[in-house]
Amino acid sequence: MxxxxxxxxxxxxxxxxxxxxxxxxxxxxxxFEIVIVENGSTDKTAxxxxxxxxxxxxxxxxxxxxxxxxxxxxEGIKASKGDYIVALDSDDHLDRNLLYELAKCxxxxxxxxxxxxxxFYNAADLDSKMVLNRFPFEEGKLYExxxxxxxxxxxxxxxxxxxxxxxxxxxxxxxxxxEKNGLNYGEDLFQTAHYIEKAKKIAYLDKALYYYRVNxxxxxxxxxxxxxENQKFVWSEVDKLSDSWQxxxxxxxxxxxxxxxxxxxxxxxxxxxxxxxxxxxxxxxFMEDSFxxxxxxxxxxxxxxxxxxxxxxxxxxxNAFAALMANARKSCIKRKIKNFLGKK
Numbered sequence: 623m624x625x626x627x628x629x630x631x632x633x634x635x636x637x638x639x640x641x642x643x644x645x646x647x648x649x650x651x652x653x654f655e656i657v658i659v660e661n662g663s664t665d666k667t668a669x670x671x672x673x674x675x676x677x678x679x680x681x682x683x684x685x686x687x688x689x690x691x692x693x694x695x696x697e698g699i700k701a702s703k704g705d706y707i708v709a710l711d712s713d714d715h716l717d718r719n720l721l722y723e724l725a726k727c728x729x730x731x732x733x734x735x736x737x738x739x740x741x742f743y744n745a746a747d748l749d750s751k752m753v754l755n756r757f758p759f760e761e762g763k764l765y766e767x768x769x770x771x772x773x774x775x776x777x778x779x780x781x782x783x784x785x786x787x788x789x790x791x792x793x794x795x796x797x798x799x800x801e802k803n804g805l806n807y808g809e810d811l812f813q814t815a816h817y818i819e820k821a822k823k824i825a826y827l828d829k830a831l832y833y834y835r836v837n838x839x840x841x842x843x844x845x846x847x848x849x850x851e852n853q854k855f856v857w858s859e860v861d862k863l864s865d866s867w868q869x870x871x872x873x874x875x876x877x878x879x880x881x882x883x884x885x886x887x888x889x890x891x892x893x894x895x896x897x898x899x900x901x902x903x904x905x906x907x908f909m910e911d912s913f914x915x916x917x918x919x920x921x922x923x924x925x926x927x928x929x930x931x932x933x934x935x936x937x938x939x940x941n942a943f944a945a946l947m948a949n950a951r952k953s954c955i956k957r958k959i960k961n962f963l964g965k966k
Contacts, residue, residue: 623728625654625721626704626793630694632661634712635670637835641712642674642681644833650721656681656710659698662688692805692812695786699796707796709786715748715833724790727827736764739821741790742773742783746830754834755782759826766823771869773818777811778864778872780879780925784810787832795820800859807849808856815863845894845904853883854913877917882926884908884918885934892933892950901950909943 627645631638638658645656658671660683668685675681686697699707706724710716724741731738745754758772759765765773776783798816805812818824857880864872891904908914922934936945 623706623725624652624704625650625706625708625724625790626699626702627654627656627708627710627716628659628695628698628702629656629710629712630659630661630691630698631663631667631671631712632688632691632694633663633665633667635663635666637713638667638670639674641710641714644715644718645710646678646680647718648716648721649718650725652721652725653704654680654721655703657698657702658683659694659701660685661691661694662686688804690802690804690806690809692809693801693803695809695813696797696801699793702793702796705793707791707793709789711787711834713835713837714787715835717829717831717833720831723827723829723831727825730762731764731823731825736823737792738764738823738825739792739795740817740824741827742824743788743790743827743832744830745785745788745832745834748833748835751830751833753830757782757826757828759828761826761828764823764825770818770821770824771867773824774864774867774869774872777815777818777860778867778869778875780923781811784814785834786810786813787834789814789817791817792821802855804848805852805855807846807852809852812856812859815860819863819866845890845896847904849890850883850887850908850911850913853887857883875923877920878923880913880917881920881934882922882930884914885922885926885930885937888918888937888946889929889933892946893953898947898951898954902947905943905946905950 629642642656642658648654658681660668660671671683675683684697684701686694695709727741728738742759746752747754773783795817798813860876864876887908888905891901891908894901919938922930936942936949939945
């Protein structure tokens with residue numbers, strides 16, 4: 623079998639070389655390729671990617687413009703030639719035995735006259751090498767039919783399965799029929815839910831075969847108006863799939879996560895570097911949004927992070943807008959003091 627490693631990248635000049643290098647040094651004697659999809663970068667990423675491709679014939683580069691992370695992955699899949707697709711983010715590393723272990727897993731099922739459509743595996747922190755998640759799956763077992771429920775449960779209840787970089791996908795199911803330019807938020811959940819639905823047979827490798835670089839910049843430090851537009855689209859798709867899975871608990875689980883989505887968006891607004899007047903206008907507009915009114919004040923999942931729990935508490939106060947804006951101003955003052963002291 624052959625593999626295609628798809629690497630979407632946007633403004634990734636700092637780490638793209640070492641990321642691709644981790645793919646090139648795979649301990650695997652079979653055929654594989656690396657498809658870099660450069661996605662509208664404004665730094666030196668495009669030229670660096672071309673340089674990398676010029677140095678090794680295993681690497682190809684597509685320049686697609688700013689189409690968004692989801693469509694960049696999909697374009698990479700369209701252009702790929704491998705029997706199986708593996709995802710790599712532009713600042714992370716692959717374990718050098720990833721393709722070897724995947725090939726061994728696939729062959730073990732082929733010897734039993736089975737074909738596996740989707741393989742999950744573990745990831746670890748790039749620096750500490752600590753495994754990020756522990757999954758309740760059994761290595762060597764082929765999940766199909768009713769036994770796929772354990773994957774559906776995790777998709778609906780939490781985000782541990784979301785990352786595209788912990789799965790290997792048979793190319794027959796890898797390309798999704800839905801086009802959505804500009805989908806950068808929630809795209810991993812969107813794809814994972816569809817792949818679990820499409821995969822007839824799923825396997826699991828209980829090994830950390832991917833190394834994730836923890837982003838030192840908090841996602842709450844920036845705000846994008848596309849965040850909620852993306853999230854609404856993703857949740858509408860997940861709702862359709864979960865309804866077809868016919869488990870009454872899924873709606874409750876998903877509604878908790880929609881409340882968390884609202885809370886994260888509020889945090890993105892109040893902790894951003896926007897002007898006070900901009901925060902005020904955006905916060906007021908969002909609190910009038912129908913999605914906010916329907917889900918925001920519901921309970922959060924038990925695993926919600928501390929920042930979200932705190933912000934959600936402010937959202938539940940009688941004068942929530944005033945409480946949130948007061949916290950926004952306090953946070954801004956603290957940030958300015960920290961920046962001032964850091965310059966001294």
